Amino acid sequence: MKAFINLTLGVALVLASLQTAEAARIKDLAKVQGVRSNQLIGYGLVVGLPGTGEKNNAFSEQTFKTMLNNFGIKVSDSLKPKIKDVAPVAVHADLPAFSKPGQTIDVTVSAIGEAKSLRGGTLLQTFLKGADGRVYAVAQGSLVVGGLGAEGADGSKVVVNTPTVGRIPNGASVEREVPSSFNSGDTITFNLNRSDFTTAKRMADVINGLVGADTARPLDATSVQVFAPRDPAQRVSYLATLENLEVDPAEEGAKIIVNSRTGTIVIGSQVKLKPAAITHGGLTVTISENPQVSQPNAFSNGQTAVVPNSTINVQQENNRMFKLDTGSTLDELVQAINQVGVAPGDLMAILEALQQAGAIQGELVIL
Secondary structure: EEEEEEEEEEEEEEEEEEEEOEEEHHHEEEEEOOOOEEEEEEEEEOOOOOOOOOOOOOOHHHHHHHHHHOOOOOOOOOOOOOOOEEEEEEEEEEEEEOOOOEEEEEEEEEEEEOOOOOOOOOEEEEEEEEEOOOOOEEEEEEEEEEEEEEOHHHHHEEOOOOOEEEEEEEEEEEEOOOOOOOOOEEEEEEOOOOOOOHHHHHHHHHHHHHOOOOOOOOOOOOEEEEEEEEEEHHHHHHHHOOOEEEOOOOOOEEEEEEOOOOOOOEEEEEEOOOEEEEEEEEEEEEEEEOOEEEEOOOOOOOOOEEEOEEEEEEEOOOEEEEEEEEOOEEEHHHHHHHHHHHHHHHHHHHHHHHHHHHOOOOEEEEE
């Protein structure tokens, strides 16, 4: 798990301290392969707008005439209809896994022309197609628009939120079921949300500990394959048991993420520093290692050991100095620089220099 500690450094500076990972359910760590939603999209018309619809243009006129022709109304090519109460729109929705014909899903409607607002409009019957070009749902209904706009005679206007985008709750009826491979074969596969060899291995061990040896096996850093019964009812019960098993996910790798646009820095506690010294402008940062020998008391049956002792020294031209006599982690480096009052840009430059010098044991990602 990640615990984030906010440090004030001119702009947001976030230190991610990775603690011991807590157990999580398999359903929170992975998804079942083949069980997924599908994106649908369609093109339609919104009617009934109070003069805030589309201005006259070629494709909106063509769409309007086609709709009338579908109802047996012939419109000559020379006729230029005024359609300020009509707007062409793009309609999209997500079709959940295992959706059956007759069920309903929410749809989002977005103007694709020059319409000023969709408030008060009604979407006419629109076919929603999948990536294969087949119709999977049909949408129709009155729009719920959260935004609004108002315009004065002098050209001044006020726009709140986005009046050209609306939603229709339960606005589409499912007409076709998407085929699923869930009930086929002798196995099911869990795909981890975050690829990690250790987590995949631990997940397989937990499943094998419950069901039996060799029931689950990790295929790679993402996938864990599990033998499952073929009967659909038994497979559902089997999966319901497996997805509620708890697994201890692996700790994240040592990583530093720097967003140069926002000045945000995220540092994992697994990141370590090697002894190094950096001078950036009027700032000098020195990291040194002074190992000490720990001698046990007489007759204590202890052993002599070498104890690491790190020192981080930060100095600027104005002779302000901060000295830290603890382990050399980036957590302590950031705290030292923060107390001195270094600008975020200087800290980013220091991290980049440490990375180039090989003094950071971790990955530096600059966005």
